[in-house]
Amino acid sequence: MYGTGILKGMGVTIRHLVDSFVDDMRFLGQRYYSDSSMNIRQGTEGRGVFTVQYPDEKLPVPEQFRFIPFLLYENNEDGSTTDRCTSCGICAKVCPPQCIWIERSSDPDTGRPIPEPTNFYIDIDICMNCGYCAEYCPFDAIKMDHDYELASYNRTEAHIFDKARLDKPVEYYASIRPTDYLAEETARAEVIAKKAAKKAAAAAKKAAKKAAAEAN
Amino acid sequence: MSDKDSSVVLPANEVVSNSIVARFDGEVNSDTREGYEGYIVNANMLPEVASVLKDELGYDYLSSVTGVDYIDEDHIEVVYHADQTTGGKGINIKVQLDRENPVVPTLVPIYPGADFQEREVFDMYGVHFDGHPNLRRILMWDGFHGYPLRKDWQEAYYEEDVKPFDSRWPGGDFKRSEADNPYGKNVNYPPGFDINNWAPETDDSLYESLQKTTSNGKSLHTDSIVVNIGPQHPSTHGVFRMVVALDGETITDLQPVMGYLHRNHEKIGERNTFLQNMPYTDRLDYLCSMSNNFGYALAVEKLMGVDVPERAQYIRVLMAELTRISNHMWAIGFLLNDLGAFQTPALYAIRARELILDVFEATAGSRMMCNYMRFGGLARDFPDKLRGEDTVQFITDLVENRLPKAIDELDHFLTENEIVRSRCIGVGVLPPEKAIAYSAGGPLLRASGVSYDLRTADSYGIYDRFDFDVCTRSNGDVYDRYLIRVDEMRESTRICQQVMRDIPGEGEIFSGKPQYNVRVPAGESYGRVENPKGELGYYVVSTGKTNPYRYHVRAPSFVNLTVLGELCKGHKVADAVVILGSIDIVLGEVDR
Numbered sequence: 130m131y132g133t134g135i136l137k138g139m140g141v142t143i144r145h146l147v148d149s150f151v152d153d154m155r156f157l158g159q160r161y162y163s164d165s166s167m168n169i170r171q172g173t174e175g176r177g178v179f180t181v182q183y184p185d186e187k188l189p190v191p192e193q194f195r196f197i198p199f200l201l202y203e204n205n206e207d208g209s210t211t212d213r214c215t216s217c218g219i220c221a222k223v224c225p226p227q228c229i230w231i232e233r234s235s236d237p238d239t240g241r242p243i244p245e246p247t248n249f250y251i252d253i254d255i256c257m258n259c260g261y262c263a264e265y266c267p268f269d270a271i272k273m274d275h276d277y278e279l280a281s282y283n284r285t286e287a288h289i290f291d292k293a294r295l296d297k298p299v300e301y302y303a304s305i306r307p308t309d310y311l312a313e314e315t316a317r318a319e320v321i322a323k324k325a326a327k328k329a330a331a332a333a334k335k336a337a338k339k340a341a342a343e344a345n
Numbered sequence: 346m347s348d349k350d351s352s353v354v355l356p357a358n359e360v361v362s363n364s365i366v367a368r369f370d371g372e373v374n375s376d377t378r379e380g381y382e383g384y385i386v387n388a389n390m391l392p393e394v395a396s397v398l399k400d401e402l403g404y405d406y407l408s409s410v411t412g413v414d415y416i417d418e419d420h421i422e423v424v425y426h427a428d429q430t431t432g433g434k435g436i437n438i439k440v441q442l443d444r445e446n447p448v449v450p451t452l453v454p455i456y457p458g459a460d461f462q463e464r465e466v467f468d469m470y471g472v473h474f475d476g477h478p479n480l481r482r483i484l485m486w487d488g489f490h491g492y493p494l495r496k497d498w499q500e501a502y503y504e505e506d507v508k509p510f511d512s513r514w515p516g517g518d519f520k521r522s523e524a525d526n527p528y529g530k531n532v533n534y535p536p537g538f539d540i541n542n543w544a545p546e547t548d549d550s551l552y553e554s555l556q557k558t559t560s561n562g563k564s565l566h567t568d569s570i571v572v573n574i575g576p577q578h579p580s581t582h583g584v585f586r587m588v589v590a591l592d593g594e595t596i597t598d599l600q601p602v603m604g605y606l607h608r609n610h611e612k613i614g615e616r617n618t619f620l621q622n623m624p625y626t627d628r629l630d631y632l633c634s635m636s637n638n639f640g641y642a643l644a645v646e647k648l649m650g651v652d653v654p655e656r657a658q659y660i661r662v663l664m665a666e667l668t669r670i671s672n673h674m675w676a677i678g679f680l681l682n683d684l685g686a687f688q689t690p691a692l693y694a695i696r697a698r699e700l701i702l703d704v705f706e707a708t709a710g711s712r713m714m715c716n717y718m719r720f721g722g723l724a725r726d727f728p729d730k731l732r733g734e735d736t737v738q739f740i741t742d743l744v745e746n747r748l749p750k751a752i753d754e755l756d757h758f759l760t761e762n763e764i765v766r767s768r769c770i771g772v773g774v775l776p777p778e779k780a781i782a783y784s785a786g787g788p789l790l791r792a793s794g795v796s797y798d799l800r801t802a803d804s805y806g807i808y809d810r811f812d813f814d815v816c817t818r819s820n821g822d823v824y825d826r827y828l829i830r831v832d833e834m835r836e837s838t839r840i841c842q843q844v845m846r847d848i849p850g851e852g853e854i855f856s857g858k859p860q861y862n863v864r865v866p867a868g869e870s871y872g873r874v875e876n877p878k879g880e881l882g883y884y885v886v887s888t889g890k891t892n893p894y895r896y897h898v899r900a901p902s903f904v905n906l907t908v909l910g911e912l913c914k915g916h917k918v919a920d921a922v923v924i925l926g927s928i929d930i931v932l933g934e935v936d937r
Contacts, residue, residue, distance in 0.1 A: 134762035141693070141758070168733065179696075191707035193728060218514035223861040225621035227510050232517030242515065250519040259624035259716045264724065265861040273710070285521070308729070 145177065152177035162186060184278075192306050195260045195273030197253050198229075200295040201302055212296075213270035215244035220262035220271050228255035229262065249292040254284065269313050275305045361402055361436055365394060376439060380648070380868020380887075383437035388449045391440055395425075395455045403429045404436055406797070407456035407784050409871070409882050409899040410463055412470040414444070416496040421447050421470055424884065426871055426899075427456075430781055430795055432802035437871065442472060451477040458784025461907045469494035469611075479554065484604035484936060488546045490535045493609050500612065507892045508616055548588070555590035556598040569597070572918070576605050580683055580922040583932030587909075587921060594917050599910040603903075606936035614896035619645055619865055619887075622896060624716040629898060630934040631713055632672050635664040635705065636876050638718035643805055644872025644883035648865050651721040656852035658807045660723055663740070663844040664705070664715075665806075665874070666837040670748060671698040672877035673788075673830040676929040677755060680827060683926035684768050690759070697751030700743055707731045720863060722855030737845070744841035752834050760828070769824035773912040773924035776821060783908035786879025786901045789928055792829040793821035799875035810847075811840050823927040833877075862891050869895075878902050878929055898937055902930040 156166045161182050169175060171188065181188055198220075202210045221229040230250040234243045263272045274297075281287035303310040365373050365384065372390040376383045386394050398404040404427040413422045420441045428435040440449050451474040452459040463474045464483040471492040474480055482489060491498050502522050504510050512518055534540070557569040575586035584605035590598040610629065614622050626641045627634035639661055646653065653661070678694030702712040707728050709717035717724050731739045759765050775785065780793040790797055798815040800808040816832035818825035867889040873882035879901025886895035905928050912928075913921045 131763050134758075134764060137758055137762075138689075171732075191703075191728065191731070193707055193710040193725070195710040216515065219861055221514040222509040223618075223620065224509075224513075225617060225624050227508055227513055229513060230517045230519040231514045233515035246517075248517055248519075250517065252519075252521065257624055258711065258714065260710055260724075261620070261624070261716075261861070265859065285523075289519070289521070 148177035150177075190275050190277075192308055194275055195263070196258055196277045197256055197274050197279065197290075198251060198262050198271050198295070199274045199297045200249060200292065201270050201272060201299050202296050203299050210298075212245050213268050213299075214246050214249065215268055215270070216242075216246040216249075217244070217267070219265055219267065223261045223265045225259055225261065226255045226257050228252045228257075246292065249295060251290045251295060252288065253279065253290055254288045269317075272302055272306070272309075361398075364402060365397060368397070369394060373438075380866065382869075383439060385439050385441060388440045388442060391438075392450050392452065392455060394438065395427075395452050398427055398436065398438070399455055403431065405781050406430050407452070407458050408435060408873075408880060409884065409897070409904075410452070410459050410466060411884055411897040411899070412466045412472055412494070413886055413895045414470060414494065414496045416444070419444055421472060421495075423449055423466060423472060425452070425459075426882070426884070428803070430797045430802075432797075434803060435871070447472040448475055449473070450475050451480075453477055456784065457782050458904065458907055461903065465903075468492075471495070481551075482604075484607045486546065486604070490538075493612060500609065506616065507890075508618060508621060551588060551600060551602070552590075555588065555600060557590050557592070574918070574921070576602075580925065582679065582925070582930060583935075585930070585932055585935065587913075587925070589913075589918065589921065591918065596913050596916055596918065596921055599913045599921065601906050601909055603906070603932070603935050606932050608937070610898065610937040611896055614898075615893055617893075617896075618891045619720070619863055619893060620861065622893070623718065624714065626898075627714040627716055628933055629900065629937065630876065630878060630881075630902065630931045632675055632931055633668045633877050634713055634715045635668040635709075635717060636874055637881065638715060639665050639806070640872055640874040640876070640881045641883050642718040642720055642872075643874065644870050644885045645720050645865060647870040647872055648868055648885065648887055649720055649863070650866070652856055653722055654853040654856050656726075656849050657722040657854040657856075659844050659848040660727070660854065661718065662806055662808065662811070663841055663848075664708075664717065666840045666844070667701045667704065667744075669837045669877045670752075670834045670841075671695075671701045672929075673834050674698045674751075674755070676877075676926075677759070677827060677830055680823075680923070680926040680929075681759070681765070683922045684764065686764070693758075694755055697748055700747060703732060704740060704743070707736070719855060719859070721857050722853070726854050740841075741845045744838050744845060748838050748841075749835070752831060752838070756831055760831070765827070766824065768920075768923060769827060769927075770820075770822060772823045772916060772920050773927060774820065774822045775908065775912060779908070779911070780821065783911070784904050785908050786905060787875070787877065788826055788829045788833065789879065789905050789908075791816060792818045792825040794819045799873060799880055803873075805872075805874060811843050813840050823923055826927040864889065864891055865893075873899070876901055878931070878934075879905055898934075900934040900937060902928075902932075902934045903937070906930060906935065 152160055159166050160170070162185060167181070167186060170179065201213045203213065204210055216231050216233040218231055221231050228251055231246050232248040234245050234247045235241060236243055260273050366375060369390055372387045373394060374385050376385050406428040408426040408428050411424050413424060415422060421444055423440045423442065424437055426435050426437045442449060447470070449472060451463060453463065461483060463477055464480060466472050467474060467480055468482045468484050469492055481487065485493065504512070552571045555571060570591050572589045572591055573586055574589060575581040576584045581587065586602040588600045588602055589596055610625065613625060617625065623638060623641060626637040629637050674694045674697060678691035681690035682688065705715050706712045709715040709724065727736045729736060775789065775793045777793045777795050780790050780795055794817050796815050796817045799805065801815055813836045816829055816836060818829050865887040867887050869884070869886045871882055871884050873880055880899065881901055882899035884895065884897040884899065885893050888894045909925065909928065912924050916924065
C-alpha cells in the first residue's frame with residue numbers, strides 16, 4: 130500500500146522529537162555540559178538527542194586511543210629530568226611513513242655515541258598514527274598521545290614537532306594510560322627484582338666460594 | 346589458522362597436473378621454484394590452457410590477474426589465479442614474458458572479468474594484451490610516461506629502494522619533502538618531448554568508443570549525447586567518473602573512469618617492510634580495515650608458517666564479522682542516499698555502526714584505521730572496560746541484542762518501503778553465469794544466486810568451527826543486493842554470538858616474540874579473505890628479505906566495477922546511480 134513507508138518514517142521522526150522533550154524534563158535543563166547526563170545520553174539507555182556539543186563537551190577517549198606520539202622523560206628528585214629515549218632508532222626504523230628523524234648525541238671528545246637524542250623530529254603531517262613506535266620501543270620512551278586538537282595556522286612550521294614539543298613527563302603518561310603504565314611498571318619492577326636476585330645469588334655464591342676457600 | 350593451511354607449499358592438484366601438463370606437452374610446466382606453486386605456461390598457449398581450465402576442469406572464476414617484474418631474471422611474469430565456484434583451493438598459472446616487448450594473448454573472451462585487471466597490468470607493467478577490446482591505461486592518465494610498478498621506475502619523492510631510509514637515524518637531518526618541491530619535475534617526459542607544443546590529452550577517443558545507439562531501433566530519433574557523471578559527484582561515493590552515452594535518458598553505454606585516488610599503494614608496499622604494510626592496508630577499503638588486516642596477515646603468515654593462538658583466532662573472526670556488519674550498514678544507508686532519501690536513512694543505518702567503532706577504538710586504538718593484526722596474532726587484547734562497562738559484557742550485549750535490533754529496524758523501515766521496492770526491483774539484473782564470468786564477488790555474486798563465499802569455499806582462520814549459512818538470493822537485481830546484505834548481517838551476528846560463547850576466557854594473543862623487522866622466507870603466497878565487498882586477495886612475493894618483492898592487492902571494489910557497464914545498459918541515468926550504489930565501492934580500494 131502506498132504511503133505506509135512515509136508514515137513509518139515520519140513515525141520515527143516524531144518518536145525522536147518526543148524523546149528529546151522527555152530528555153529535557155529528565156535532565157531538567159542539565160542535558161548538556163554535565164558529565165553525568167552525558168554518560169546517560171551516550172550510554173546504552175540513551176534516547177532523544179545524541180549530539181555532543183563539541184567543543185564545549187567532549188567524548189572521553191578510550192585508553193587505547195592513539196594520536197601522534199610523544200616522548201617521555203622522568204622527573205628526578207633534584208629537579209633535573211632524564212629522557213627515557215636512548216636514541217636506539219627502532220622507532221625511526223619501524224615507522225611506516227618514515228616521519229621520525231633522530232639525531233643521536235655523541236661525546237664531543239671521543240666522538241662515540243651516547244644513548245640520548247640531541248634532537249628528535251616528528252612530522253605530524255606525515256604520521257599515520259599507527260602506533261608502531263610505541264609498540265616496538267624497548268624502553269617505553271615513546272607513547273601515543275590522546276591530544277587530538279592540533280590545528281594550527283602554519284603547517285610548514287607548526288606541524289614539525291621537535292624534541293621540546295614532544296617531551297612530556299611520565300606522570301602525564303600515567304594519567305592518560307593508567308592500565309598500560311601500571312603493567313609496564315610492574316614488568317620493570319620484576320626485571321629489576323630478578324636482576325637484583327641474580328646479583329644477590331651471585332654474590333652469595335661468591336661469598337660461599339670464598340668461605341670454602343678460606344676454610345681450606 | 347589450522348595446521349594444514351599454514352604449510353607453505355601445497356601439493357599440486359594431481360588431476361589438474363595430469364590434464365594440463367601432459368596434454369600440453371612442453372608448453373605447460375609445473376612451477377618448481379622454491380616456495381612457488383602452480384604452472385608456467387607458454388604465452389601463445391595461454392588461451393587454450395585457460396579454456397581447458399574453465400570448460401573441462403571447472404575453474405570458472407578468474408580471481409586475479411597481476412604482474413611481477415623479475416628484473417634480475419629479465420622477465421615479466423603475468424600471474425593468473427582461478428577458482429572453482431563449487432569451492433576448493435584455487436590454481437595459479439603464470440606466463441613469463443620478455444621485459445622489452447611483453448605481449449600475451451588476452452583472456453577477456455574466456456574470462457570477461459579479466460578486462461580491468463589486464464588493463465591494470467598494462468598500465469603498471471606495459472604488458473600488451475593482444476586482442477584486448479579496450480587496452481587503455483586505467484589508473485594512470487593517458488599521457489603518463491613509464492610503467493610505475495616496474496622495478497626500474499622511480500617515483501617523484503624517491504629516496505631509496507626500501508625502508509627504513511638512512512637519513513632518519515642516526516643523522517636525523519630533518520627536511521620536509523616539500524622543500525625540494527618536485528613541481529614540474531615530478532613526471533618523466535618521454536625522449537623528444539616538447540612541452541611548448543604539447544596539447545593536453547582529451548577524452549575524445551574515449552567518447553568515440555562508446556556505443557551510441559540502442560540496438561532495437563524503436564527509439565525516437567533523439568540526439569545521442571555523452572554525459573560525464575563525476576568525478577565530483579555525490580552519487581559516485583568518491584572521486585570516480587562514469588562516462589555515459591545516452592539515447593534520450595536511456596543509457597546505451599557506460600565506461601567507468603578511475604584512478605583519481607591512485608597513490609601507487611603497491612609500489613609503496615614494495616618499499617615498505619612486511620610489517621609496515623599493515624597500517625597501509627587500513628587505507629584500502631577504509632570502512633573495513635579489520636578485515637583488510639586479516640587478509641594481509643594471512644598472506645604473510647602463509648609464507649612464514651607461523652601459527653596464531655586460539656584466542657587471537659576468535660578475536661580475528663569477531664572483528665572481521667563486526668566489520669561486515671558495519672560495512673553493510675553503511676552500504677544500505679548510502680544506497681538509500683542514492684535513491685534520493687538524503688542522509689536521514691543513512692544516519693539511522695550507521696547509528697549502530699557507531700557502537701562497533703567504539704569496540705574497535707577501545708581495542709585497537711582507532712575507529713577506522715585499526716592496524717590491529719600482526720603476523721602471528723594481534724596487537725593487543727580487549728581492554729577491561731569499554732564505555733564504563735565490562736568489555737566482554739558490552740560486546741555480548743552488542744551482538745546478542747543491540748545489533749540484531751538495529752538490523753531488524755532497518756529491515757522494518759526499508760524492505761517493504763514502496764519507494765525502495767519500485768526503484769530497486771528488476772533494476773540492474775545480473776544473471777548468475779554473467780556474475781561468474783565477470784568475476785563479480787561478495788554480495789554482488791551471491792545476490793545472483795551463486796553460493797560462493799570464501800569463508801566456506803576455501804575456509805581460512807577458524808571459520809570452519811562456526812555454524813552459519815552462505816546467503817543467496819535468486820533475482821540478482823538491486824533489491825536482492827540490498828536483501829542479501831541484510832541476510833549477511835544476520836549471519837554475521839550469529840557468528841559473533843558463537844564467538845562470544847566459545848572464546849577462551851584468556852590466553853595468548855600473539856605467538857612468538859614481537860619483532861619489528863621480520864625476515865620472511867622466499868616464495869609466493871596468495872592470502873585472501875571474504876571481505877564485505879567481495880574477495881580481497883593479497884599476492885605477496887618474498888625473496889627472503891625484510892621487504893616484499895611484490896605486493897599486489899586484488900581489490901573487490903575494483904574487480905566488481907568490471908560489470909558496471911553491462912549492468913547499466915538499457916537503464917535510465919538515475920538507475921545507474923542506484924546500480925553503482927548497490928555494487929558498494931570504496932574508492933580507496935578501487936584506485937589503490
